[in-house]
Amino acid sequence: MKKHFFLCLLFTLISCKDSKVIEKIDSTTKNRETYNYIVLDNDTLYHGNAYTYNSKDKVIEKCVFNKGLVNGVLYRYYDNGKLKEYQYLKNGFNFGKAVSYFENGKIETSLNYRQDTLIGDAYDNYPNGNLKKYLLYDSLGRIPIVIHFNKNKRIKIKEGRAINCFLNTDKIKFGSKLNLDCLIPNIPNTQRNIKFIYSNGKEGKRRVVKKDNNYLSVEESNYVLGENVLYVIAEYKFNKEYHNQIIKDTAFIDFYVN
Structure with a gap:
């Protein structure tokens, strides 16, 4: 899973001055982004709902900003509308569950964060949903154990200890x-x-x-x-x-x- 919030490439500013909404167009993909904003101490800060639309005007990303920082759940979607991934953020930091999906709806990866640090159980799956890799992250983001599985559900490699x-x-x-x-x-x-x-x-x-x-x-x-x-x-x-x-x-x- 990509650990980022919004990838901002080259955008053309379409509207902003007196409105409470900023709209931007990606000159390469033609994706359209809209952001609610506030002006605080002469700074323009994203605040409220934010959406990204593909060239067919379907939502492919959405989240909520709080004074310039993503706060809550960030969702990404495939162009066909199916959920691609979601992750919880708190004041701009990864904090909680982050899950990505294959286009067939099966879970691809599952991660947990605490203050932008990976922690706890994590796993990757094959496209059919079978377990591909299991990892455990300790409170400092270190990995005491990782287990790899082949496509026949047998352990291929085990590194580290289970206790x-x-x-x-x-x-x-x-x-x-x-x-x-x-x-x-x-x-x-x-x-x-x-x-x-x-x-x-x-x-x-x-x-x-x-x-x-x-x-x-x-x-x-x-x-x-x-x-x-x-x-x-x-x-x-x-x-x-x-x-x-x-x-x-x-x-x-x-x-x-x-």
């Missing part, structure tokens, strides 16, 4: 709670199972809370004095359509209790 856990400190005072955050993907067409096991084989009791769509917060107290190793095991089993394939990864957490 990543983080401690605020590697030294714990005995009797206090161990707080652990785990980053987990939501892989389509799978069932997920997560286990927490110590190196001595104990599973123990713990409090697990889902912080958001991709993070688990774990409160743990089933440790021993001295060195501890906690294994966090994530298993993803695909459905029959995806050949019951299994992804299994383990995160190792070392910490010391005194």
Whole structure:
């Protein structure tokens, strides 16, 4: 998906002076754009509805501006009127869902943004709607795991791990709670199972809370004095359509209790 709002090429100004609407024509494509505007502190700012029409006068793009910045949902359409993509923006920044479609109506890409940074689950599809690639973005826009699929729905390449856990400190005072955050993907067409096991084989009791769509917060107290190793095991089993394939990864957490 193209990460931009309005591509402004070479436009010919048609009307503007006393009107509340500016109209522009792209000299190459002949697309017509209309913008509502306001004048604030001697500046002309797009404010309100904005539309782009193709040469057949059909809407191919629309959004709403707030004092010069796109705010809300930006829609793009194919020339035949079918939805091509939409993305949420907040004060000019990508913020929320962004989805693009093939002309046959199947989803092509699905992304999530927070303050213009990619975050959370993302995927690309083949034109028939089958999964082509799954990615997970962490809170900084980094990619801890990516999975590529062939056209027969089999895993072609897997890079990274399906579970990543983080401690605020590697030294714990005995009797206090161990707080652990785990980053987990939501892989389509799978069932997920997560286990927490110590190196001595104990599973123990713990409090697990889902912080958001991709993070688990774990409160743990089933440790021993001295060195501890906690294994966090994530298993993803695909459905029959995806050949019951299994992804299994383990995160190792070392910490010391005194």
